[in-house]
Amino acid sequence: RKEVEQDPGPFNVPEGATVAFNCTYSNSASQSFFWYRQDCRKEPKLLMSVYSSGNEDGRFTAQLNRASQYISLLIRDSKLSDSATYLCVVINTDKLIFGTGTRLQVFP
């Protein structure tokens, strides 16, 4: 079983839609959680950290459920520019473990 698992998608949604991704992790001792964004043929970039109480940054909301060992990312009012791959990242013993990513395609 992979340490971090994501649905690869693609999620095809129209502009303005709300879309949610989940990610599960296997190590209950995982310390920190993040969502990274990766555009096609580019490097990953930090989108947002995920805090225990949940956190919001504009149209993006991230939540953590330690009991069920999953994190989620909600994107409201999707834009064409949100089209990318979203990587779930978990820190275990100071190492970043990356999921394989969920691809989002927003269409007009």
Next chain:
Amino acid sequence: NAGVTQTPKFQVLKTGQSMTLQCAQDMNHNSMYWYRQDPGMGLRLIYYSASEGTTDKGEVPNGYNVSRLNKREFSLRLESAAPSQTSVYFCASRTPPGTDPYEQYFGPGTRLTVT
């Protein structure tokens, strides 16, 4: 502010050839990393360096060597390239623990093809 830079951007090698991928960061970070990214596999850690003068193996170190030349530079060497090493290679550096956000910055990547 350049962040993390990598050279070359693209490289084609024949099986058995050697090469070194260069990486440098100007953010004064202690920790630096080399990853490879393959379709369906996600980013896998090859080697990392927690500080100048130290290096450690990651998940997939076989066939690679690294050098932490100084605080800025962390190079990855393929001594005898194999087709299985065809991949996109990313170098990264990371902010110190306790920093908010605790962020990893990536270079633009090197696309390597081994024929």
